[in-house]
Amino acid sequence: MDYREEMKRLREELNENAYRYYVLDEPTMSDYDYDMKNRRLQQLEQEHPEEIVPDSPTQRVGDKLKDGFSPYRHEVPLESLQDVFTAGEVEDFCHRMEESLDGNAAYSLEPKVDGLSVALEYRDGVFVSGGTRGDGRVGEDVTENLRTVRSIPMTLPEKLPRLIVRGEVYMARSVFEEINRRREIEGKPLMANPRNAAAGSLRQLDPKIAAERRLDIRIFNLQLAQGRSFATHSETLDYLESQHFSVIPHKTLLTANACLEEIHDINERRMSYPYDMDGAVIKIDRLSDRESLGSTVKCPKWAIAYKYPPEQKPSKVLDIVVQVGRTGVLTPKAVLAPVHLAGTTVQSATLHNQDYIAEKDVRV
Template sequence: MDYRKRIQELRDILNENGYRYYVLDAPTMSDYEYDMLNRELEELEAAHPEEITPDSPTQRVGGKPLQGFTPYTHEVPLESLQDVFDDQEVREFTDRMTQTLGPDVEYSVEPKVDGLSVALEYRDGVFVRGATRGDGRVGEDVTENLRTIRSIPMVLPEKLPRLIVRGEVYMARSVFEEINAQRELEGKPLMANPRNAAAGSLRQLDPKIAAQRRLDIQVFNLQLAEGKDFRLHSETLEYLASQHFRMIPHKTLRADEVQKEIDRINDQRMEYPFDIDGAVVKVNSLSDRETLGSTAKFPKWAVAFKYPPEKKPAKVLDIVVQVGRTGVLTPKAVLTPVRLAGTTVTNATLHNQDYITQKDIRIGDTVIVQKAGEIIPEILEVDFKQRPEGTVPYVLPQTCPVCGAPVERDEDGAAVRCTGAECPAQLLRNLTHFAGRDAMDIDGLGPSLVEQLVDSGLVRNAADLYSLRAPDVAQLERMGEKSAENLIAAIARSKDNDLSKLIYGLGIRQVGEKAAKVLAMHFGTLDALMAATAEELTAIDDVGEITARCITEYLSQPQSQDLIARLREAGVNMTSQAELVDQRFAGMTFVLTGTLTNWDRKAAQAMIEERGGKVSGSVSKKTTYVVAGEAAGSKLKKAQELNIPVLTEEAFAQMLASD
């Protein structure tokens, strides 16, 4: 092997993935894979020290801080730990400690939370600043976002002049699953895992968004305490617990008990509310830590044991298909029970048809299973040597297994989706969308209430909303007579909405709010739209072949026609109420930017559309005018670069007022 070539190859891989992991929070490989490649590079550089260069990933502690937050220099560096991967390396560590410190060394063994490391600073008992670890010396000031974490005390019982503690911010698994379920209902991309979700949430520029993510923290180290002396690490943890910090679980043990505790933490990892990727072993005596000191990269008095992902064989007993709330068909392998990462696994996601085809997974196969990110069971590969005769390739069904409607593959992805308008599996998502502000705008009908209505059997499709009775709704959790009456009134008001809101509320694929307005104004009635051919639809500006096909397929299905018929019977308006004032803006495209003082954005957009114009969200060479309000930003700059005419609010008002 050409070791120089391999060293450079490893550096390139690790630098790229280090950037994605630490800076972008978008890793492309597991922590374990990264650790193994880093270990290989360390060993090659140790064997060939002449090849070590300052830019090697082994010569730095961490990554660069993201732009967008003020850099913060840590007074006490937030050191990383040396990783160990088996019981032999743990024994080597404890043996070194014994040789240096004597036979009576005590260790603190703690779970290693898989989150984002931060330092919290207090002055006179008041929280004043918090920062991410960054590269260990320079991080990012995220004080305002940390203030939203309820388990971080703002005021401490004891008012030390200065106190700095270190902790790990995380998103609890239960919160992660709840937020992803909500995002699925709203049709938003799902978050990849709790660690990335926590890191992304803590780096939100808007603290309100960070607050909605319900982050938590486990404090695990005292960095600095003016006016207070401690002898042991365990004493510092007890003190910090008395100051109302949420503390990491820990045990103080002798060397011969350390590995047993590491194994126990691994066996019980799913009992913690947070994800862990290892266990930390620290010398308990603070004076011994000072004696040992640190290398250029790690403290000598601690190591982090990294748990490798377990891989075990299992047999595929069946492949079943689930229909998600957005209509996507997700295949799942039913497996013979296998114990992984402390839990018994009986199922593994197969993602989509491409995944199944690529790995050639069949019913009856023996497969190798592991937990991706220590959470989700996944199939790594098929053991083709054990494949029984007579197996056949698996193909997803052509109709929805829940409602029988045809399925179709997304144009821009691997997802196969049910097209049924009344599919029970999609009911929560469809109703939430139907009631949304940009659709039928039913005030008070949010996702949690939709779920109660569905679970109680009161609503089975959107048309059922219009037959609800206040006494029935009042019986639901957190509802009363007044709230129920308000909801019924809001549902009744929605009957008078413009046709465009109904078209958007139906949830036809590829038809957004803007397209719905164009269709409503062009056809005038829902009946006319239902009678339109694909050719008639594509003749409309902004309606392409894909959108036209989605519209005709949706409106030709019996489920869709039944839903529309029931909405009509309920008295829902199916006629466009928008009338063109004139055609002065026909063929023109406007972009609105900045804060408008005379109108809100929707009102300005409506006035443009009522006069035959279009409103776009981005500036291009096709833009006719940019209307710039106060604090206009990048769109104004781009308009100036492209020589697009820019209108003040006064100039825009004059265009509206002119004959």
């Protein structure tokens, strides 16, 4: 395939999925497939910069505003993170940090919650407003829906003139499963996965619906604090915990090996957390180091997100049925014993690859 055709196809697929993921909350591909296609497009754009177009998904960060919400302008931008997928890329990042900081790097590492990123603002210790991330600079004002999230404190012990924090709104797996059980009994369509359930609930125009969904939050960054100063990211999280926020668990580490071990340990423990996660975030801990390192146009240079590979779980083929497509094409489909995987319940799989079927000896 000509590289121009491949780039065009990738742009169309990624933009279509982004619309369904962020606006309709109905994703058409897995996060892993999206990441791999996005990385391929980035590679092609690096090789052929003359082919970069304004509507490429690599040229924007975030999602579009949904009708019905007022714009929410972030005084401190909510930056995205560079994704990495291998241990070698983690080691490369740590090596760059060591070089840039004269061998004196310290890291803060935490789980990456798979939810919806928001900013919360407090004035004189009182919650006044909150918004979704949007494109990092302008999001949606969802203040009234955020008021229904019981883990968000409405007042703080210390009455700073102004405080802005960033967190990830999510729906606990137990709540998601309970809501779906109820929807099944009522004959309503089931929610796809906790991430989309959380995003759809927070962006309901009726706050009563958001309240019924029992959303939760983990705070992972201090954006602004008037009247307070801190030396490290870890200090800010400890302070926010003292202010009654539900803070992300975190560890301070000094080497790439220690980071890789913790990434592995988090993955081993991932089902013990109440929320779904899709990776781990590594950040430089000292705030002065972050300032000296700075950011690119889209991402801070002092942080990365390690994305876990797709989950794998065994299931059982209960039946094989044949679907007739619009053009008369016949496609066999395996009916599976339901299994919870990557935040959703998988009950079927298309058997379109005859070589794979023969190699794995797929049968009832």
